[in-house]
Amino acid sequence: MVWKYALGLALMLGVAVPAIASPATYDERPAKLTNPNDFRDFDRRVVEIAMRDGVKLHTVILVPKGAKGAAMLLTRTPYNAEDQTSYGHSPHLASRIDGYDSAPDVVIGGGYIRVVQDVRGKYGSGGTYVMNRPFVGTSLNPTKVDHATDTYDTIEWLVKHVPESNGRVGILGISYDGFTALAALVNPHPALKVAVPMNPMVDGWRGDDWFHNGAYRQYNDDYVWEQVGTKDNSDHFETPNADVYDMFMRAGSAGALASAHGLDQIGFWQKLKAHQAYDSFWQEQAMDRILARAPLTVPTMLVHSLWDQEDIYGSPAVWRALKPADKAGNLYMSIGPWYHGQEIERADMLGPIRWDADTAKWWRMHVLAPFLAHFLYDKPMDVATVTAFQSGTNEWQRLPGWPTAPATTKLYLHADRSLGMAPSDSAARIDYVSDPATPVTFLPRPNKLVGYENNPWKTWLTTDQRPVSGRPDVLTFTGPMLDHAVTIAGMPIVHLTASTSGTDSDWVVKLIDVYPDEVATDPAMGGYQLAVGMDIFRGRYRQSLSKAEPITPDTPLAYEFALPQANHVFLPGHRIMVQIQSSWFPLYDRNPQTFVPSVMDAKPADYVKATQKVSVGGADGTYIDLPVVQ
Known part of the structure; x- marks a missing residue:
């Protein structure tokens, strides 16, 4: 036998022979892999934070090494906290958060502790998922929890269990995460000192994601399928046509297409179909209406994109609802020449339109960074109530209010x-x-x-x-x-x-x-x-x-x-x-x-x-x- 010959040869040559593993232990992986992390300039902590109803929400905390008295920037997302905090392979925090909802130049420059959490029912978090979960006390939510209570409970845990922090929290996010940032303003936690909802989902019927003045935006069918159908968006919406114009035309109506593609089994699709008019279903969960019921107590900067292809209605609607009663001067707004979420990307162009400079970087450095630092670190700031980019002249403006002219x-x-x-x-x-x-x-x-x-x-x-x-x-x-x-x-x-x-x-x-x-x-x-x-x-x-x-x-x-x-x-x-x-x-x-x-x-x-x-x-x-x- 060859193995007997090899064993004998090894013994004659004095070579040590390792013990032959049993089939059950024949594995080259360690039982638990430990990364030395010696090269990292941050500490990554993963915790499951219990909410008031016992459901645990998956939360990733990135703490810069040597941090002391650092403020925390929180984002609550249905788009996978692990992905948003694990970008690339670099041991440097600036590279690891270079993804959705993050502005590394602002986060790193401010020395912030970055916190990203999966909302209930998505990815690593427990509980059920409801699209833009309505608030407690409405006819649309039979439970005692919502995004406002979950944010409150999360902040309560963070200020008690992150010793490197100064006890102050800011919340920011884009799109759905902008919606959760707005939700945090409903009965806010005392440690929440500032909010920056960017391109938030506000009213799904009047002009954000689902309808525009009653016309159904059927281009979102794939989003409804993937976002609601599975916890981790793992089942993809399949399109039989390279040109989806043909897919929609051959199906006929939006309902026929949805049925053919299995959307009838999705609860949120059934709600869209049942509420094609602007009835109480939409009115009760419109964020501008909800927030207008109480004075704004948290300094908030709404961020609006002039060419937002998804949520072009939301930020200005919240501004119109809240600013007239904002006696304390807590409400600010930024208006940029961007598509949806481009304020955290490079933005010297929009399609073929050139702006002559990186408008997003300018805004982050001259508006977002000092705004956050003022309320989270007591640093001075010189930020106008409204910062608006004027297309055509391609210039930034500092304005006392918005709009600057009546439509007359x-x-x-x-x-x-x-x-x-x-x-x-x-x-x-x-x-x-x-x-x-x-x-x-x-x-x-x-x-x-x-x-x-x-x-x-x-x-x-x-x-x-x-x-x-x-x-x-x-x-x-x-x-x-x-x-x-x-x-x-x-x-x-x-x-x-x-x-x-x-x-x-x-x-x-x-x-x-x-x-x-x-x-x-x-x-x-x-x-x-x-x-x-x-x-x-x-x-x-x-x-x-x-x-x-x-x-x-x-x-x-x-x-x-x-x-x-x-x-x-x-x-x-x-x-x-x-x-x-x-x-x-x-x-x-x-x-x-x-x-x-x-x-x-x-x-x-x-x-x-x-x-x-x-x-x-x-x-x-x-x-x-x-x-x-x-």
Whole structure:
């Protein structure tokens, strides 16, 4: 036998022979691997913090070595605390937190203790998961715990068990984590000294993730599946088409697609389907309404992105709700030229639009860092109540409030497809045919869902609108070349008068900055159509947001709705443009243009062509109220 020969040879040569392991112990891994961590400049602690109902929440604490009297920065997330605190392989804290929700330059520069916690029901935490868990005391939450109580209990534990801290806590986060940062302001813990909700989810019906003025954002179906379906997002939403335009079209209605893809088993999807109007379900959990019930006691900086493709409604809505009663001066706001969450990334560009500097880094160093340090370390700060980036001039502004101008300057649509600050004397109606079989796309095809590599989702709000401006089902109105700058700072209000041959309709209105035909310094921008603000309104909610009603066909009716906040200068040589259309697909589900009780359950026969007529000129002509700075 070969092994006997080898053993004999080893004995003759005097070589030590290790004991032959048994099959049960034949393993080269240690029973427990210990990392010496000698190279680390931080201490990583993982704890399970018990909440008042006994549920334990998985929490990662990163403490800089040698820290003493350090403040803590907390983020509560459904997006995996382990991933957010284990970036890369470096032993240096600055590299390990270079991920979602973290601004390493601010965290490291401030010497903060970084704390990231999985919300209940997600990843390492126990308990059940409910999307944007409603608050205790509402009809939507039968338990005695919510994000406010969980934050309170977490902070209570942290100030008692992290000896390196100074007993002060700040909370910050983006998107869902921005929502949890807002939730912390409801009955806040005394040790919570500052909050920075960035791009927070505030009202899922009015204009954040799920609906925009009643139109369902079906592009989020994959998020609903992955976020709610499993604890660790391990089961992925499968798309049978490389171009999801085809997937949504072939399915028909949003409800049919959801059923075909298994979403009917997801509790949150059932709620979306059951609450297509702005009923008590949405009103009871709108964060601006909740926070307005009590004075703000924690210094808070809301962070808003002018081209936020996911939560463009939230921060300004909270500002409007809270600032009038903010006698103590606790509420601040920052407005940046960013997509959703870009304030913690590099931000010298947004799509093809150049800002001439890294706007996010400037904001973090000159606004975020001193703001946090002031309330967590008593350091002096010089931060304005509102810090706003003005696109067009590409300059930061220090403002005492927001908006800086009322929306009272009327921009009128004219029958010759022009625009003007004065109405035309003659009234007219300009028509187009909206066909659900050939909907207007929000991006040129092919369309891909949000998570795919190289997807333009982040920057789609700044994409050139020329691909649709010449479609026969898109009305385009263009103003004269400007000989002077026109500055707007606030929320444009659409006053649309229109009729439809159908009994339901969607209306999409876009306010656009048209660049000069040639731009010498950037030839690619010649003639570019940059949307400054655009949104959709589902016509069935014209009379009441909380109750759907059919539209009287072939009757001019008034529609009023807001476009997102803008802080923009239309420069000399540019033109102002307005576009109107009746679909925005596949971002939003198609309106069948026949009134049915549930748009999500529309049948193929319900989808019909409709002739849309927009009224211009005269007493009832369509116009947009602009917040022009005089």
